[in-house]
Amino acid sequence: MYIAMNRFRVHPDNEDAFRRRWLDRDVLLKTVPGFVSFQFLKGPKHEDFTLYASHTVWESFEAFQGWTQSEQFRAAHANAGEGRALTAGPPVFEGFEVLQNVSA
Known part of the structure; x- marks a missing residue:
């Protein structure tokens, strides 16, 4: 298995818009071979930002690489x-x- 994470530092005044950008999008991951699960995470608040992360589990590193080279990845980004x-x-x-x- 392989886990891919992206961490984001989000300014407090942008949190609602940031969450909407993630939660209102089409999730294309489910159509990619080797996809296991996805979590959108909210972490600790700091003085000037809140930490968010995307957490994706894949059957293998090769499956993750397949995602990054797929039409679904291009569409999602x-x-x-x-x-x-x-x-x-x-x-x-x-x-x-x-x-x-x-x-x-």
């Missing part, structure tokens, strides 16, 4: 950078190979 900036800087990507997975 077609409008990236349009409109006003809602984050303090670009997202920070983190990728993880799952070494152990324990579930209920």
